[in-house]
Amino acid sequence: MKAFEYFEVECEDAVGGDAYRQIAADILGDLDLIKVIGRLHIYIDPKVPLFLAVGVTRKLPRLVRLRDFANVLEQGGGVVIDISDETYLSQLLNILWERFGRDLVEQPDRWTIQIRSGDVNPSDIEDLVVFDPTESLAKDLIYALQYIAPEGFKVRRQLVKEGRFYYVASENTLEEGMVERLLAEKFAKIGVTV
Template identity: 50%
Template sequence: MAGLDYFAVESTEDGADNYNKIATTVLQDHNLLSIVEGLHLYIDPEYPLFVATGLIRPPRAAIRVSDVGNVLVQDGKATIAVGDETYLAAMLAMLWNRIGHDNVDQPDRFTVIISNVAIPKDLENWIVIDPAESLFKDLIYAIQVIAPEGFKVRRENYGSDRFSYAASENTLPAEDVDRIIADRFTLMEEELR
């Protein structure tokens, strides 16, 4: 799959091609190809069991107020001269949440003024968006879309550079699922070396 360094679909029955197409489409639609380095899907329709294991690349750096615009503090007010409108809405929401809607004014699309409050010394370093915060939620949602419908018993795990997802109609025996997940991570790591 374009964007992934490793991608495999392992199934005990035919249908791997369908999961390949589904996974490709879902990861592209959710803009996760740049984040996911490797993905291994294991499907056992007999059990039934669906397991996804993945390695992720480090997420983009957090977007800070200083990335959105230049901050000038003068006469007890802070003026943010917006240079990049991409994250303006997110910055406004964050400012309203942290210092109150009444203390934030936007007279035009390129200016945000903070007044009536003590201006924090670290205002320009405040995080507007941290991509790492929503990454796990986005990955798990995408994997749920890829997984077969009706699998209500789920187990999700996320670490600094990897994630796993197991789903079934039946109870998931921990030792079997742990072994399957560990084996798939080993396969990916060996292939990526």
Template identity: 35%
Template sequence: MSEKVFVESLDPSYQYGYGVLMLKVIAEHALSELSLGGALEELRILVDMRKPLVAVRALLGPPLPPIRVMDCARVQEAADGIHVVLLDEGQAPFLAKLLREKFGGSLEQLDRWEVVVPAGAMPAKELERLVVSHPQERMGERIMDALERVIPVGFRVRYAEREGNSLLILASENPIPDGWVEEVKEALRKPPSPIPPEKMEGIRRKVEAAEILPKFKEGAMPWRL
């Protein structure tokens, strides 16, 4: 699997500093915990401890199509109406909401998996095409959640920019001048520089042994433990 998470320091003297290495661990953990591996093509993080500044650029993957009734349930016509049998439990609340909105109290609930839509209420083929949920919207929320986990608590001054499939966020404790934005964009024009695996081995062992990750969920900053 190709590497997706890159963390680099804008200060050459701190290229493999503790904060840089920890941010990579945190970012990888966030993507894994939120199941975002397929939603992002690349997550690139630039840090400068002197300013201080954290910049996160996410390249989003192809948009996800909407989930329709036919994607998560089996639709069968019968003498008593149209039977809708749930196949994907993850879509259960969205499907239930859709059917209630469309058919209200006329639905007959046979069990937790199956309901009957009254005969003549809607053609079965039309019912199959109804949109149950929009995964892209929920994916966007999870991506923002991941980015918030990467940005240290206290970095409340933000600059955000969205262009095409690229989302860029700068965060700092201090006002963000235009010069910082241009510095980050200039750095992002260059190919990412992966951290050598041997640099990550030690920090990963320390994280596993000391259970450091929960501290970051509580808001500790990588360079201020």
């Protein structure tokens, strides 16, 4: 497991800050997210109260396309997909059902899918994006931060986009502009200009 390039918890209350550092490390470790996050800065102000986390994700595994785990052959009036790895099969079936309808998509056995439609281009099908790792990453990251943040902080704003993410939570409505100012300030600490 690679450690973070940068990991800081900033808090006036030293005891609480240390405790949250441990909590964050435990939770990110449990959820297997340490290798995904490059830099992470957490800022907590119990007076407001406010919990803010900003970070940068590492380079993610690329998109999974159909050609990565199957071959597409033209046959009769449609195509046959010959699968070599079942990992993303359920996602693939869902996509195909949605696109062609259940009546045209058949799966005679575990390793084969037939599409009985005339207007299918095999090369198009080969490029089909079956799984996007960033989609579940955003969900997992936000879940982890929600779990790390003190409970009951329900006024919140979050974003996971283009290799960076933030999570701001409080139990009170925050002053206008405060979040933007803090985000810019904390992102600067991990070397990101917003």
